[in-house]
Amino acid sequence: MVKFIAQRFAATLPVLVLTSVIIFVLMRILPGDPVLMLIGEHSEVSEETITTLRKQYGLDQPLPVQYLIWVKNAVSGDLGRSIHGRQPVWDVVAPRILPTAQIGLTAWIFAVIVAVPLGALSAARMNTWLDWLGTLLALIGAAMPYFLLGGLLIYGVALKTGWLPISGYVSPAVDIGRSIRSTILPAATLSLALIAVITRQARSSFADVLNHPFIRTARAKGLSERNVIIRHALRNAMVPIVTILGLQLGTLFSGAVVTEMVFAIPGVGRLLVDSILSRDYPVVQAVVLFITFCVVMATMAVDIAYGLLDPRLRPR
Amino acid sequence: MASDGPSIVSHTSPYRAGRSLAIRGALTRNLMLIAGLVLVAVLAAGAIFAPLLTQYTPESMDYMAMLQGPSAAHLFGTDELGRDIFSRSLYGARLSMSVGLSAVLLSVAMGVPLGLIAGYVGGITDAIFMRILDSLIALPPLVLALTISAVLGTGLVNATIAIAIVSVPTFARLIRGQVLSLKHLEFIQAAESIGVSSPLIILRHILPNAINPVIVHASLAVGFAIILESRLSFIGLGAQPPASTWGSMVQVGFQYLELAPWYPLIPATMIFFAVLGFNMLGEGLRQMLDPASRSRP
Numbered sequence: 001m002v003k004f005i006a007q008r009f010a011a012t013l014p015v016l017v018l019t020s021v022i023i024f025v026l027m028r029i030l031p032g033d034p035v036l037m038l039i040g041e042h043s044e045v046s047e048e049t050i051t052t053l054r055k056q057y058g059l060d061q062p063l064p065v066q067y068l069i070w071v072k073n074a075v076s077g078d079l080g081r082s083i084h085g086r087q088p089v090w091d092v093v094a095p096r097i098l099p100t101a102q103i104g105l106t107a108w109i110f111a112v113i114v115a116v117p118l119g120a121l122s123a124a125r126m127n128t129w130l131d132w133l134g135t136l137l138a139l140i141g142a143a144m145p146y147f148l149l150g151g152l153l154i155y156g157v158a159l160k161t162g163w164l165p166i167s168g169y170v171s172p173a174v175d176i177g178r179s180i181r182s183t184i185l186p187a188a189t190l191s192l193a194l195i196a197v198i199t200r201q202a203r204s205s206f207a208d209v210l211n212h213p214f215i216r217t218a219r220a221k222g223l224s225e226r227n228v229i230i231r232h233a234l235r236n237a238m239v240p241i242v243t244i245l246g247l248q249l250g251t252l253f254s255g256a257v258v259t260e261m262v263f264a265i266p267g268v269g270r271l272l273v274d275s276i277l278s279r280d281y282p283v284v285q286a287v288v289l290f291i292t293f294c295v296v297m298a299t300m301a302v303d304i305a306y307g308l309l310d311p312r313l314r315p316r
Numbered sequence: 317m318a319s320d321g322p323s324i325v326s327h328t329s330p331y332r333a334g335r336s337l338a339i340r341g342a343l344t345r346n347l348m349l350i351a352g353l354v355l356v357a358v359l360a361a362g363a364i365f366a367p368l369l370t371q372y373t374p375e376s377m378d379y380m381a382m383l384q385g386p387s388a389a390h391l392f393g394t395d396e397l398g399r400d401i402f403s404r405s406l407y408g409a410r411l412s413m414s415v416g417l418s419a420v421l422l423s424v425a426m427g428v429p430l431g432l433i434a435g436y437v438g439g440i441t442d443a444i445f446m447r448i449l450d451s452l453i454a455l456p457p458l459v460l461a462l463t464i465s466a467v468l469g470t471g472l473v474n475a476t477i478a479i480a481i482v483s484v485p486t487f488a489r490l491i492r493g494q495v496l497s498l499k500h501l502e503f504i505q506a507a508e509s510i511g512v513s514s515p516l517i518i519l520r521h522i523l524p525n526a527i528n529p530v531i532v533h534a535s536l537a538v539g540f541a542i543i544l545e546s547r548l549s550f551i552g553l554g555a556q557p558p559a560s561t562w563g564s565m566v567q568v569g570f571q572y573l574e575l576a577p578w579y580p581l582i583p584a585t586m587i588f589f590a591v592l593g594f595n596m597l598g599e600g601l602r603q604m605l606d607p608a609s610r611s612r613p
Contacts, residue, residue, distance in 0.1 A: 018451035026467050143592035145543060147550055147566055148584035155577045254458035258547050262570070272459065273551050276466040288455070288463055296454050 004307050012300045019292045020074075024067050027285050074289065080282040089286040093271065097290075099169045100260070100267035102179075104252045106187035108245070111194035116241065118195075119202020120229055123210055134199050141196025146255055150189040150262035158185060167264040186263045190255045194248055198241065205240040209233045239309050246302030250295045349600025352535075355593030359586075363409035372400035374407040375558065383576040393578045395569065401579060404565060405586050412561040413590065415476050416542040420534050422480035423541075427487025428530060432518050434488065435495030446492070449485035457482045461544055465553045472545075472561070475554040479544045483537050490533055494526030532602045539594030546587045562587045 054060050061069070073079070079089040122134035158166040165182050172179040209215065210233055218232045219225075257269035264270075268287060275283035362369065378398035386393045392401035434445040452460065464478035498504060499522065507517050548554035549563030550570075557564070562583040569580030 014447060015451050015454050018447055019454050022448075022451060023463070026463055029467050139592065139595065143539065143588050143595055145546060145566075145584055145587050145591075147546075147570070148581065148588055151566075151570065151573055151577070151581050151584060155573055155581070159574055250454075250456035254456040257458050257462070258550065261551060272462060276462055277552060281466075284463070284466055288459060291459050292455055295456060299454070 001307075005304055008300050008303045008307075011303075012296055016293070016296055019296070020071065020289065021067065023285060023288050023292070024070060027281055028063070028066075079286040079289070082283050083280045084278060089282050092283055093268070093286050093290060096266060096268045096271045098171065099265050100253075100256050100269060102172070103169075103183055103186045103190060103259070103265065103267070104256060106183050107190035107194060107255075108248075108252065110187060111191040111198055112245065114191075115195045115198035116202050119199045119241075120206045120234070120237070122199070122203040123206030124225060124229060126207065131203075134203060138196045138200045141192045141194075141199075144192055146189055146193075146258040147262050149192055150185070150259060153185045153189060154262070167262075169263075169265040169267070186259050186265060189262065190252065190259050193251060193255060197248060197251070198244055201244040202237065202241050205237045206233060209237045212236075239306065242305055242309065243302050246298050246305065249298040253291050253295070346600050346603055348596050349604060352593050352596030352598070352600050355589060356597055359409055359590050359593060360413065362406050363413055366403070366406035366410065369406060370400065370403040372403040374399065374404045374560070376400070383572060383579065385576070386578055392582045393576065395565075395576075395579055396572060401565075401582055404560065405562070405583055408560055408562045408565055408583060409586065409590070411472065411555065411559060412542055412545060412563070412587070415472060415479070415545045415561065416538045416590075416594075419476045419479040419541040419545070420483065420537045422476065423483040423537065424487055424530065424534060426480065427484040428491050428523075430484070431488035431491030432495060432523065432526075435492035436499060436514065436518055436522065442492075445488070449488050452481075453485045457540075457544065458547055461548060462551070462553065465548060470553050470556055472555050472559060475545055475548045478548070479541050482544065483541065486533065486537070487530060490529050491526050494529060495522055498522055498525055528605045532598055532605055535594055535598035535601055539591040539598070542587060542590050542594070562590075 077090060079093075081087065082089055082092050085092070118134050118137070122131040125131055154166055158164050164185055165178075168182060170178040170182045206229075210229075215228060215232060218228045223231070253269065256267060257273060259265070260267045260270040261273060268290065272284065272287045272291075275281075275287065376399065378394065380398065381390065381394050382398045383396055384390055384394045384398075390400050390402065392405060395401055395404070430445055430449070434442040455463070461475075461478045461482050464481055465474060468474035468477060504517060504521055507521055512520075545554055545561060546563030546566065549561050550567045552567060555561045555564040565583035566580045566587075569576075569583065572579045573581075
């Protein structure tokens with residue numbers, strides 16, 4: 001098993017290296033001298049200082065060497081400094097992680113609670129109104145823009161009833177009740193797209209499992225349909241569903257960007273947008289790296305979970 | 317349907333009859349395809365015939381009628397400058413849908429050759445191409461599009477390029493998979509054995525047989541491209557004024573959500589219907605062209 005995990009990890013490394021190269025190259029194509037960006041474009045600095053700084057940051061070296069220096073610094077936690085505010089980039093990114101994680105996780109859990117039973121029911125009652133409802137929900141969820149659902153929820157729920165805040169985020173460290181209330185609408189907005197994907201996957205994997213002989217046996221020995229699904233089909237159908245759950249982290253981040261704009265939440269997605277609009281490229285780079293790292297790690301976790309859930313997939 | 321089958325077969329060649337029957341049968345059974353076609357056709361007609369459908373131009377302002385609700389004079393109400401939202405939605409459809417279509421065309425134009433070459437040549441070329449494309453897939457689509465937009469700058473043309481690049485890996489992978497399953501078949505080997513050049517084999521013999529999944533995915537990709545464009549414009553990196561797409565209308569309209577909810581929500585609903593239309597069209601095409609996935613999703 002340890003060998004299996006090590007293998008998955010080794011397979012992940014090239015992707016991480018390549019994505020970091022792509023991000024590095026993209027950021028170097030950007031207009032603007034990194035040193036001038038570092039010291040601020042308007043500050044008065046002599047040519048000499050610039051040359052020294054250039055040397056200090058290895059910018060006089062060829063690009064591949066620059067990349068290695070950059071990686072070495074990034075691995076040791078030094079991602080540079082924000083152009084605005086001048087603080088280390090990591091200090092800008094770190095406080096943004098909690099809101100995004102809290103809302104993303106809530107959306108994810110909510111999606112699983114709704115979509116897995118709906119998919120299972122769709123498969124068990126294939127071609128009934130329930131099945132069609134599942135298909136319809138999947139179609140709507142896939143086409144619904146986050147800002148439409150978010151706008152409807154803000155207008156219909158927050159503005160009309162006043163039960164929930166219109167926008168903003170409260171940290172659980174400040175006030176747990178208000179924190180949960182500020183999470184509900186953004187998480188609901190974020191979860192619909194996930195529900196669409198997971199319902200479809202759950203339906204097809206339950207439909208697949210329900211055709212197996214061991215399900216026929218379970219029915220033949222007189223188990224109720226409910227017991228057949230919960231005790232026998234669920235575990236086997238979960239393998240592909242878990243895969244989809246892990247691979248949706250990218251969708252969550254994409255959705256977080258828009259949702260955090262709609263609900264004015266100080267998360268990672270909003271930081272990415274703000275730093276792009278204000279041309280704070282070191283921050284852009286750090287956020288993109290952070291997101292890529294999370295997504296690649298999630299993909300690896302899925303691979304490993306796959307091996308854990310289904311022994312047939314482990315390499316011998 | 318079944319009754320006129322034999323008569324067609326007796327009058328024409330069996331192959332043609334089989335094919336036309338299959339398409340007619342697919343159309344009658346394929347609710348998804350029809351619904352998608354209708355939805356896309358209605359929106360496209362609205363975009364094309366916009367000047368005939370409305371008396372207002374998208375720019376004409378009316379300070380006596382700002383942020384008015386939907387009425388007979390203004391079907392979808394007016395915005396903060398008294399411009400007719402119905403007209404702006406129709407003209408916005410032109411931009412939004414053409415960005416979606418051109419991004420996908422551009423994406424196919426980049427992805428298909430890459431996939432063909434990687435799949436046919438194989439070896440180290442394949443490995444390098446696919447590793448790079450795989451690492452692009454590791455980035456969430458919107459994050460990648462945002463990063464590319466940051467490099468290229470704002471504006472619709474740059475947004476289109478960014479959106480196109482996001483979809484390139486999917487098209488390349490799709491066609492590469494097809495090529496890999498085709499290239500060892502006898503008719504390709506036959507062509508190779510009589511000395512047909514590689515480019516000709518790729519264009520004449522492999523491409524036509526590998527293109528179906530690309531057509532299916534292109535339709536889904538248009539929906540996705542429209543979504544991405546709307547998100548980029550909503551964020552402020554897409555269409556810049558005076559150009560306005562559905563996404564940029566939503567961006568400005570969102571400030572008036574409480575006062576005039578129709579203002580941001582109507583263009584957002586247009587995006588929803590456009591994406592729904594292209595998704596159903598793609599799903600329907602998949603059911604028609606790909607017998608393996610004929611069971612409903």
